[in-house]
Amino acid sequence: MKSYRADYVFSIDADPIKNGIVTVDDAGKIVAVGNQPPPDAPVEQLSGILCPGFINTHCHLELSHLKDKVSKSTGLVDFIRHVQQFRNVDRSEAIEATLKADAEMYENGIVAVGDISNSNISLEAKKQSKLYYHTFIELFSFLPENAKTVFDNGLELVKEFKPLSASITPHAPYSVSKDLFKLLREYCETHPNLISIHNQECEDENKLYRYKTGKFLELYEGFGIDISYFKPQARNSLQTIIPLLTNKQKILLVHNTCTNLKDIYFIKRFDRQINWCFCPGANLYIEGRLPKTELFLEQGFNITLGTDSLASNTSLNLLEEMRLLQDQVPSITLSRLLKWGTINGAQYLGIDDEKGSLTVGKTPGLNLISDLDGFKITADTRVKRIA
Incomplete structure (x- = not known):
């Protein structure tokens, strides 16, 4: 001892x-x-x-090779373009970067990670790691006709990560069709399946849902995606998708950069197991702004912290994320920040019997x-x- x-x-x-x-x-x-x-x-x-030890509830280990390659303060839509531009590299290079990022998190006192994956690139690092990982296999498809194929492919990728902890999850409101949300909700009725979804990272996401305007229209056009079927909803993205999400599983809403008080009150009308995750380093890197953190403090929700990826942050250090939030809202105590960075994340991931x-x-x-x-x-x- x-x-x-x-x-x-x-x-x-x-x-x-x-x-x-x-x-x-x-x-x-x-x-x-x-x-x-x-x-x-x-x-x-x-x-x-x-x-x-710290619990990092939002990371993208497979994007670690993009460190210092994506420009800062471009806004989310241009950030997505840059990630797609630089994402494809030699597989061995990408795997080596995941191993280094995993080691960095270990050295920074992180003991468990909720990690987003679109491929099996991070699998080798996770099998070797001293950290606990839950892998979120992310589903993308804003085209209704592709929903079933994308959903089935996601389930196949989950199998590759077993016996490690893994689930399928929607990427974001602007990249998941109502049909795909429906398939996921039906699956969650009968399968244990943690949900983590990128939420309101930029105003353009709300503009898309309220008015069908904004830079996402340019993004879809650039990717050759026809969204003529999509009709504006006259409400923010979060208010639109909450009814589409399951009430059987825990849900993590990540980033929340443009979430407002009306969104928070809207959520309270629904029987959903909502958790919030803040990644201030990534918010500043991409959008140059932070969420209105003070709006969430006394609302009774579980709050967790994440680092996001090395594509959108300078390091994978949860203590630095705490510092950024403390600087933004000086009234946040160290005790509260540590709770967000430890037991709250452990409870969301379902590992609070061992961690947190x-x-x-x-x-x-x-x-x-x-x-x-x-x-x-x-x-x-x-x-x-x-x-």
Whole structure:
């Protein structure tokens, strides 16, 4: 066993402990948390706070080879064009990049990841990884006639990732037809199937659904996709798709850059298991703006954090995502940010029996956060994996 004392221990499931001690065994299982070490156990003194390993609920591991290749602040539609332009590379290069990205997340204290995949490129890294992965096989088709083929292909790709945890999921409102949403909802009635969907990353998504205007029309035309069948809905994209989503499975709405209070209130009218995921680094990289985070704080929803991909972020560091949100809304406490980055993500992924809090019997990982300004994260604050 090993015992570590720090200035504070944030176990997440209890109040912070000043001069707290965490004891773990060789397998990383929590043996004790408190102010007293087990008998005859040497204690290593650390400077900073101890907390559980981080849970990254939104990443695209297979896009890791696009690091520094996609321009910043272009807006989502041009970002999509650039990703498609640079996406296809030698398979070995793409796989090598996934291995490096996985190692980066490990070093940054991440212990579990909800990862988006459109292919099996990330499979090798996930099989070798020390991290827990749930893979979301993403479905794309805004053309109704392609819905069944795309859905069946998605199920086949899920099989390739088994026995690792995996599910099929819609990509985004602007890329999934009502027919494809219907197939997915029917599947979710009888199969365990976590959902993660990109939501309202830009105003053009809402413009498409409200008025059938905006830059997505140019994108479809450029890709040779005829959406003449699509009729404007006179409401935002989120309000349109919520009735199409299942009430049997947990749903993660990711990004939410342009989600407003009316959208939030609209959701509350429906019996849906909604979770929100914020990826501020990617929001700034792509759109140069952040969600109205303060709107979500007291609404009673589960909030999680993600890094998005190296195509849309400079690093895979959940502590940096916390700092960006803290800078945006200074009233957000460190305790709340750590909860978003640990137990909330674990609960969404269904692994909170093992991860997310420093609870005796769990194997949540153990992170040391140092160089804080009191309980504020600064540009100098660092995270180090301890166990």
